[in-house]
Amino acid sequence: MLRGTLGNEIQPRRAEAHACQPGGGAPRKRQTYTKPFLRKGPCHCATGRYRSHNLIAMLCEHIQDPASQRLTWNKPPKSVLIIKKIRDTSLLQPFKELCIFLTQQKNMIVYVERKVIEDPAIANESFVSIKKNICTFREDYDDISNCVDFIICLGGDGTLLYASSLFQESVPPVMAFHLGSLGFLTPFNFDTFQSQVTQVIEGNAAIILRSRLEVKVVKEYRENGSVEEMSLVTNGNKTMQYQVLNEVVVDRGPSSYLSNVDLFLDGHLITTVQGDGVIVSTPTGSTAYAVAAGATMIHPNVPAIMITPICPHSLSFRPIVVPAGVELKIMLSRDARNTAWVSLDGRKRQEIAYGDSITITTSCFPVPSICFRDPVNDWFESLAQCLHWNVRKKQSHLSSEEEEF
Numbered sequence: 001m002l003r004g005t006l007g008n009e010i011q012p013r014r015a016e017a018h019a020c021q022p023g024g025g026a027p028r029k030r031q032t033y034t035k036p037f038l039r040k041g042p043c044h045c046a047t048g049r050y051r052s053h054n055l056i057a058m059l060c061e062h063i064q065d066p067a068s069q070r071l072t073w074n075k076p077p078k079s080v081l082i083i084k085k086i087r088d089t090s091l092l093q094p095f096k097e098l099c100i101f102l103t104q105q106k107n108m109i110v111y112v113e114r115k116v117i118e119d120p121a122i123a124n125e126s127f128v129s130i131k132k133n134i135c136t137f138r139e140d141y142d143d144i145s146n147c148v149d150f151i152i153c154l155g156g157d158g159t160l161l162y163a164s165s166l167f168q169e170s171v172p173p174v175m176a177f178h179l180g181s182l183g184f185l186t187p188f189n190f191d192t193f194q195s196q197v198t199q200v201i202e203g204n205a206a207i208i209l210r211s212r213l214e215v216k217v218v219k220e221y222r223e224n225g226s227v228e229e230m231s232l233v234t235n236g237n238k239t240m241q242y243q244v245l246n247e248v249v250v251d252r253g254p255s256s257y258l259s260n261v262d263l264f265l266d267g268h269l270i271t272t273v274q275g276d277g278v279i280v281s282t283p284t285g286s287t288a289y290a291v292a293a294g295a296t297m298i299h300p301n302v303p304a305i306m307i308t309p310i311c312p313h314s315l316s317f318r319p320i321v322v323p324a325g326v327e328l329k330i331m332l333s334r335d336a337r338n339t340a341w342v343s344l345d346g347r348k349r350q351e352i353a354y355g356d357s358i359t360i361t362t363s364c365f366p367v368p369s370i371c372f373r374d375p376v377n378d379w380f381e382s383l384a385q386c387l388h389w390n391v392r393k394k395q396s397h398l399s400s401e402e403e404e405f
Contacts, residue, residue, distance in 0.1 A: 071173055071205045071370065077149035079109040081172070083163045084116050085155030091179055092122060094154055094190050096130060101194055103133040106201065111135045111144055139166065148172050150200065150370075154190075156180020157288075161345045164212065164245040164367050173207060175200055175370040184287060184386045187372035200370055208375040210284045210300050211324065212363040213244040215344060220355040243363055244344045246285035250330055250358065251277030251310060253341035253351065258313060260336035264329040265322065272333050275312035277340070280305060280328060280360050287387065295319040297389075299379055305362065328360040 080102055084095050102108045114136040116122075137144050145167055153159035153176040160176050176186035177193065188196055199205055217240045252259035261273050281290040283298040286306050291297055295308040296319065303324035309317050322328075332340060332354050342358055343349040352358065371378050383389035 069207050069209065069375065071200065071203055071207050071368070073149075073203045077108070077201055079111065079147055079149050081111040081144065081148040081151045081163075081166075082116075083151060083153045083155070083159045084112070085159055085180060086115060086119060088155065091154050094177070094179060094193075095122075096127065098152065098154070098193060098197075099130045099134065101197070103130070105194075106197075109135060109147075111137060111148055114138050145170065150175065152197070153177065153186065154179050155186075157182050157185045160185045160367075160369070161245055164243065165345065165347065167365075168241075168243050169365050171365060171367045173200070173368045173370050182386055184382045185284070185369070187378045187382070206371040206374045207368045208300055208371055208378070209366040210245060210369050211282050211303065211366050213248060213280065213282055213305070214361050214363040215242045215244050215248055216240070216359040217242070217342065217350065217352075218357045218359065219353070242344050242348060243365060245282065245367055246288050246345045247279050247281035247290060248358065248360055249277060249279050249289065249310075249343045250340050250352065251343075252338065255338040257337040259338070259340050260333040261340055262331050262333045263307070264331070266326055267329075271317075272335075273309055273312065273317075274314070275317075276310040278330070279308040279310060280330075281308065282306075287383070290319070291387075293319070296321075297383070299376075301375055303362070305360070324362040326361075330358040330360070332356070 082095070082098065082102075084091055099110055099112075102110050110133065112134050115138075117131060117134065117136055150173040151163050151171075153163055153174060156178075157180065159180070160174060163174055164171065175188060175197070177188045177190045178186040179190060180186065219238045219240075221237055250259070250261060258274050259277050261278065262269055263271050263273055263278065279285075279290050279293055279295070281288070281295070283300045283302050283304055283306070286295055286298040290306055290308045293308045293310050295306055298304055298306065298321065304321045305324055305326065305328065306319060306321055307328070308319040332352060336354075339354075340352040341349060342352050380389075384391070
């Protein structure tokens with residue numbers, strides 16, 4: 001059976017990265033948890049001989065069984081990160097109840113982003129006692145990747161995307177409560193949060209590994225060019241690397257002209273996209289912007305990358321699905337009349353000029369998302385409830401008299 005560890009330790013960027021540690025002393029490191037192993041498929045080779053049909057059996061051994069993905073702790077979790085939607089007064093009471101439950105009943109270390117605590121909406125006396133037991137951190141400054149055992153999101157799908165952006169390498173398991181507008185990626189109801197969180201702490205939960213895209217934006221060196229965070233300068237070029245959960249969108253930006261970008265697959269030019277832009281998405285992102293642009297919906301367990309044009313100037317340009325192991329590269333075409341713009345999960349929007357490139361591969365660091373039931377049922381329930389998939393008026397049956405006509 002294939003085994004691995006999702007909880008690889010990441011070195012902190014700064015010595016002061018760990019915002020606080022109750023009781024003093026050195027900050028605790030996140031304990032690694034066991035990656036769910038992949039159960040082998042039904043075609044198992046029983047003999048040691050390799051015949052023609054045995055080769056097919058060997059390939060079948062790598063078929064993934066979603067039911068085999070279970071959360072397993074090496075040690076009981078001791079710390080949790082809470083991601084809360086900012087400036088949403090409806091989340092104040094759930095946030096307070098969750099913090100009290102985790103700190104007082106479960107005796108856990110709770111991490112919260114500093115801007116959540118500084119939110120004027122919770123600047124009242126009822127939160128004074130809670131703030132004393134909470135550790136804070138700052139985005140893009142403090143590194144808590146080795147401190148958090150799992151994550152709890154309060155809000156909509158955007159909270160899960162934001163949690164993914166905080167961890168550019170190994171990601172702790174994520175438990176998302178539906179307290180926002182859509183909730184396609186947030187399967188849990190907060191009404192029974194105590195029993196559900198307890199099950200996760202005890203390791204009694206199914207998970208789904210949501211693949212991410214590793215995106216490298218390479219910009220040619222230009223005088224007076226600004227250097228952004230997460231950037232490296234090599235051979236005079238500036239490279240910025242990101243982890244993307246939903247999609248990479250390359251569009252025409254504010255220009256009135258069509259965008260014109262070349263799309264390479266493993267170094268070979270496969271097509272030129274002329275239109276409003278192109279979407280490169282994960283299976284998780286296939287139910288977001290991509291499906292609105294006409295793409296099909298892919299279950300997150302399917303290893304694939306989707307390429308979807310946005311309003312292409314061609315009647316025959318249909319969305320395509322490519323293997324997860326390929327390398328995609330997007331560059332401005334020589335015939336382009338304007339620059340392009342790229343956004344990553346709706347954030348980090350930046351301009352792409354001539355000579356710049358965007359390289360996209362499947363990341364080695366997926367997001368382990370905790371399921372309410374299991375990966376298959378949760379996905380179809382989200383399709384039905386959030387996207388109203390196949391909702392229609394059913395055809396009535398024919399009576400015996402009607403069948404004669």
